[in-house]
Amino acid sequence: MCTAATYKTQDFYFGRTLDYEFSYGDEITVTPRKYPFHFRHMGEVVSHYAMIGMAHVAGDYPLYYDAVNEKGLAMAGLNFVGNAVYQEVEEGRENVAQFEFIPWILSKCATVKEARESLNKMNLVGTPFSEQLPSAQLHWIIADENEAITVECMKDGMHIYDNPVGVLTNNPPFEQQMFQLNNYIGLSPKQPENRFSDKLNFNAYSRGMGALGLPGDLSSTSRFVRVAFTKMNSFSGVSEKASISQFFHILGSVDQQRGCCEVADGKFEITLYTSCCNTNKGIYYYTTYENHQISAVDMFGENLNEKELVKYPLIKGEQIHWQN
Numbered sequence: 045m046c047t048a049a050t051y052k053t054q055d056f057y058f059g060r061t062l063d064y065e066f067s068y069g070d071e072i073t074v075t076p077r078k079y080p081f082h083f084r085h086m087g088e089v090v091s092h093y094a095m096i097g098m099a100h101v102a103g104d105y106p107l108y109y110d111a112v113n114e115k116g117l118a119m120a121g122l123n124f125v126g127n128a129v130y131q132e133v134e135e136g137r138e139n140v141a142q143f144e145f146i147p148w149i150l151s152k153c154a155t156v157k158e159a160r161e162s163l164n165k166m167n168l169v170g171t172p173f174s175e176q177l178p179s180a181q182l183h184w185i186i187a188d189e190n191e192a193i194t195v196e197c198m199k200d201g202m203h204i205y206d207n208p209v210g211v212l213t214n215n216p217p218f219e220q221q222m223f224q225l226n227n228y229i230g231l232s233p234k235q236p237e238n239r240f241s242d243k244l245n246f247n248a249y250s251r252g253m254g255a256l257g258l259p260g261d262l263s264s265t266s267r268f269v270r271v272a273f274t275k276m277n278s279f280s281g282v283s284e285k286a287s288i289s290q291f292f293h294i295l296g297s298v299d300q301q302r303g304c305c306e307v308a309d310g311k312f313e314i315t316l317y318t319s320c321c322n323t324n325k326g327i328y329y330y331t332t333y334e335n336h337q338i339s340a341v342d343m344f345g346e347n348l349n350e351k352e353l354v355k356y357p358l359i360k361g362e363q364i365h366w367q368n
Contacts (some may be wrong), residue, residue, distance in 0.1 A: 045313070046122040047267050047298045048110070048185050049275050049289045050210030054282035055142070056189035058118035059320035059329075060110050061329050062098070063300045065311045069270035072104045072328055072341045075100040075355040081147055084171050086141035092151035098319060098329050102177060103138060106353060108146040114343065115154035116189060116323040121182040123214050128181035129199045130170035141171035142179045149186065156191045161206055168197045185212040189323065194218040209272045214264035221268045228269055231255055233277045262305050262313075267298040284322065288329050288338065291320040302333075317358065330358070337363035 048060035062070075074096045081089045082105075097111025110120035122152050133139045140148045153159040172178045172248060183196040185207060192207040196217055213221065230239075233254040238246040258273055259266035274297045280290035295318050305313040320329045326343035339359050344352050 045214045045264060046120075047271050047295060048120045048212045049271050049291075050118075050185075050187045050192055051275060051278065051287070052189060052295060053280060053290075055284070055287065055289040055322050055324040056116065057119075057287060057291050057320055058110075058112060058187055058284045058323055059295060059318065059323065060108040060120045060122070061295050061298060061300075061315045061318045062109060063305075063313045063315050065307055065313050067316050068100040070098050070100055070109070070317065070358060071106070072330070072356040072358070073101060073349075074099060074341070074343050074346050075106055075147070075352070076346065076348045076350040076352070078351040079096065079353060080351065081144075081151060083144055083148065084141050085133060085169070086148075089151060093154070094343060094348040095147070095150045096321070096326060096341065097146070098317065098330070100135045101355060102173065104353065105173070106147070107173065107177070109144055110319060110321075111146055111150055112323045112326065112328070113150040114326060114348065117150060117153055117155060117159065117186070118188070118321060118323050119149055119186045120212070121146065121180070121184050122212055123181065124183040124196065125181045125215070127196070127215060127217055128183060128199055130179065130197055131167040133169050134167050135170075138166035139169050140166050141169055142182065143173045143177070143209075145184065145353055156186055156188050156193055159186050160193065163195065163202070166172060168195075168202060170235075183212070183218070185210075193284070209276065211231060211268060211272045213271070215267070215343060221265065224265060225269060225272060228257070228273065231258060231273055262298075262300055270297050271295065282292070284325075288320050288322070292318060292329075292331065292338065295320075321338060332358050332360050335362055 093113040095113040096225045099106040099108045112118040170179045192210045194205045194207045196203045232302045270359040300315045302314045
């Protein structure tokens with residue numbers, strides 16, 4: 045399915061992969077400050093922080109998969125099928141539908157600290173967007189340059205976890221994902237040493253044997269471990285190009301190729317897009333399955349005091365730079 049990650053050099057970066065067998069017609073979407081959000085249970089909000097992200101726009105409403113606002117707060121929703129259970133509408137609380145969650149938080153919160161305060165006041169409810177688009181079963185990562193949290197709404201209520209690795213995939217619940225990292229405590233980027241037995245003579249028979257034992261399959265548990273290890277041991281320069289290049293390499297460690305993950309007869313999950321947003325500068329970078337060239341949209345290149353959404357279709361055709 046999907047993987048989200050954070051990365052800090054001189055600036056702070058946030059992004060994700062979206063893995064699925066088909067696209068809903070996703071677009072890079074800028075929501076300016078005066079776009080009127082009509083929340084189902086909370087009325088209309090006509091002035092708010094601007095944001096940019098990947099969305100399926102339905103009826104002129106941005107159904108964001110991931111986004112960052114002009115203050116540098118970022119958020120992404122990832123599949124959490126079988127575990128997500130939303131709350132009932134409750135009088136006296138801020139009742140926010142699942143599809144409104146990203147706009148609700150990013151429209152009003154500048155930091156994770158403010159997001160926590162908002163979460164303490166709200167109910168995350170299962171009101172669908174439409175009959176054709178029922179509530180998706182998701183959990184979320186919310187991050188700024190100082191911290192990250194995971195939000196899961198389950199049968200026993202809403203859970204808010206500190207996320208010290210700044211990574212999120214899918215099932216199982218986040219606490220279990222974090223616990224399983226204990227199984228990989230011995231992983232190292234260095235050449236392996238013989239700790240099996242001093243009675244046996246083992247040799248590191250090749251260069252490049254760092255991270256020996258890192259899981260390589262496409263399950264969400266393995267992707268969580270792989271991106272957490274890659275991100276936590278990652279090294280790059282601090283320039284913009286060096287940082288975004290390294291970020292795409294981090295998420296490239298869980299890229300899904302057509303044919304490797306069959307979800308139905310003849311249907312395969314692939315990495316439809318990979319995103320990397322510089323949250324300090326409001327620049328949304330992305331690649332698609334068919335286009336490995338990095339494309340970008342600058343939120344601050346738009347007039348953010350307008351009322352209309354700004355949409356950019358994804359560039360999907362492979363871009364090849366000929367040298368002769």
